[in-house]
Amino acid sequence: MTDPFALPPDWPALPFREAEEKLTAPGSPFAIETRLIRGVPIRVWTHAPPTLRDVFLRARTHGQKTFVVYGAERASFEGFHRAAIAVAHALAEAGIVKGDRVAIALRNLPEWPVCYYGALIAGAIATPLNAWWTGPELAYALAHSGARALVADGDRFFRIHPHRDTLPALESVFLTRAAPEPGTRALGDLIGPPGTWADLPDRAMPDVPLGPEDDATLFYTSGTTGRPKGALGTHRAAATTVMAYPYSAARSALRRGAAPPRPDPAAPQRAALLVIPLFHVTGCHGTMGGALYGGHRLVMMHRWDPAAALDLIEAEGCTGAGGVPTIAWQLAEAARAAGRALPSLETVTYGGAPAAGDLVRALREAFPHAAPATGWGMTETSATFTHHQAEDYIAHPDSCGPPLPVCETRIRDPLGRDLPPGAVGELCVRGPNIVRGYWDDPQATAEVFSDGWLRTGDLARVDGEGFVTVVDRIKDMLIRGGENIHCIEVENVLYAHPDVIDAVVLPVPHPTLGEEPGAVVALAEGARATPDEIRAFAAARLAAFKVPVRVVVWDGLLPRNPAGKILRAPLRSVFSGDGETPSR
Template identity: 75%
Template structure:
């Protein structure tokens, strides 16, 4: 266990399993029941919203509180609810049927949650498309999903416009933030301008029968190779996630010997800086869902910029921020360099990509009042599957936390046999938040899912208490002369260098060993470190065979997909064809 000085003496005052048992006992705030899901007994939160429509009703109850802030636009929960209801009714009246797909191609805008819930309340399957995609990629999403309706912003519509004829199922296009176009209908003709949403009539919701196991969402995987797959999530899968952060906070309080926090309607409204895209499950389920459930304010950024984020956090009094680990690194670095400790900020939580253990130290130095938190999840688990924060995180800085009580974990060997605690194997998971399969792809569904268990493709280990550590992606692991090298472990050693702000480990071809580790790193501005110094730093922390034989220093941050995962394919060319014939270490860079 870590000796982090921020862990108070006497912690924990309550064992982990006892804290979990108290919170999940019958009648407790996070009581658990077991129900059949697709024929498999599965644990669920008894008090979670059964469907996303139930979550919407909870959100509507927050009334005149501010829900979304985007530049100079402010939307209340009432305004959001009335606009989403108006859209849902218009979609039903236009002939949309339960189970039809409604695609959403927008950047983070106030119209995004209105589009999303408008589709859901109409009984449709909400289908967010990656706003970073090119025109042909967006067209692929429309073709693959068979979406009948598209709701797009001007930039996405411009990319798609030359390809609309390639999407035969598409019948109706609604647009926002663009000049009129005869091929589309302005969304404002249905819901009006953003500033007037609160003045819309308070209409009843469409009378659509919804079950917790009905299909609700179709999110495309953020894989770094090949065409993305459409992961189909149910209403229960998406709604399950809203319990994750409240549960984690309650468990942390019990472990400190305190009473779990209780909702206080008179307390100042909490506010979260939203920088991760809503078309990603972390942005949609973990951030948007949490705000709807808890009545929090979402502060949207037009484009991520660490110094602009400092200004927004201070101006809006943001109490939380997060996203992928890279954003947390940049936020902490900017705050430290500017001497701005951000007194309103209480928590920084990140996930979506492996987080180096040294990130905890960096956050503590720059933002001493912030409670750090991290978790693990994927598109197929509807975002958060494991999570921990505060002292538990400080005590397990390399871990992404234990699974939520409704979630189950197995670590298996290549034959599928369950491994003991501490052993590394493939991570398999089960829970109410696991998707039911892949859209129109029974083969991929059968390969990934069996009796409720999902094969994740991640290599991981778990300790006796269930704290999970992601070791690597199976496909990214290197094998040097028969020795396994986990890239995440080497990357974490590189991140521990105070000047390294970004790092990736890739294979360097070798004529007899097969491959050896090479690294590309990005250094903080003004750093004087060179490749040999960084290699020596890593050599003091790693077994000799794990130390990168080549290190390349790059001037700009590494390319990533919207989920924060490094795009390794375009970086492999750095070491392609490079072979160290005599096996002696080499490095390059300044």
């Protein structure tokens, strides 16, 4: 059989479009075709797994390789498979049927993927809950989703317990990492500790038919204000994501004139340091799904700590790391301060929040052997929608990359008209990874979903090659005396200051101009830049009306939600006069 990726020794680096055409041609592992999805013609990967059950079955082929590491605990792919099927049968015995919601309220633990896939194999809609939420927030999502079963660790259970009377639909609770409580079932009695999962009985999967367009997941949006919405995703939407990173790596190779990497069962196992919460689509679909599909090891941390992360990367030989941009910054700072280049690292990938172009420089200095990578996605896009790395990222450091070849973008003006390349407007996207709507919210669904297209609420521009640059959130744009100021533009300049590792631009009320830009920044450990010095740095790089009129240095990192988005609400009082200025 002809190798579709075979290249002669003198093959030149391919232009972007030629690389994409070669990779997506018929016969390629990344071939694409068009199918009708909910009445709309959508491009799909020809060879993508059609459902998450297929991802699950693929994972078992990796056998006794280690799937997950958590401290001293380790579990193999085979052990994961047997434990997840045990959970699926327990859910079926508890009365869970296809379409029921099974909520998962756990921190990142080895049990998380077991319970998630156990729910899916039982035919349920897996409903991950934000492990950082308070009791009332967890109770809201349980009530809103109508979850009939819940898997929780001790911390989450005791937040939820006072609200049990408000959750009549919740019939079964499985408890882990905590002493048994009345009305709960110990998950450990079903599956035991991770190291023994491979010794569980080899049982058949429940006989539940699953198709690509069946509902599979209910992820709650990580909005920074208001009630979160439940994004209802299909099996196809979630399973599509496992193709994203392998495709991006193959395209990157062709772009530099090399042959794309091929799966090699005899090669050393790849490993990823997992610091993104699994209740976020990037952690679940992008990282965990990719690990299951590709046979990679997931190395979990109990709590993020840059120094501990360096030790884990070295000890486990991690080939990939990352998270949100703030984590990438901290990892680079810690490695540089410790003089540890971590040669096993091949990529440092981040997303979930805007990343300053200067982060590329910091990562290349800290990890000369690793390729920086970034992308863009939302809960509603089932994680990765755009992505690029290495040379393409270095050449476009302010861009979040081009869309995957099965994904489409449009830039539209406020009247819904398409704008030409380079123009700034609302980013609208379409593809097989778009969720089908919001749970029990037809009005919100109608507002942002139409004919397969999703209105993202992001202001962006797309160049002639398709590289997307997000300029701002529509609602976060400032207007100073009639002049538009895109907060991300100003924030990127602030990030370029060598002492700044976190930044947000917020409105400062003005009696005649309406509002002016103000900035709250966090500094690297030991940095001593003053607000005036940071303002001067910005003034040398921005038009005068864009320069923050005030800069406040925040004590510690800026508050963020688990998706990495800065929580603007608690920072607004800095400039509104409603609270004290938290500076150092």
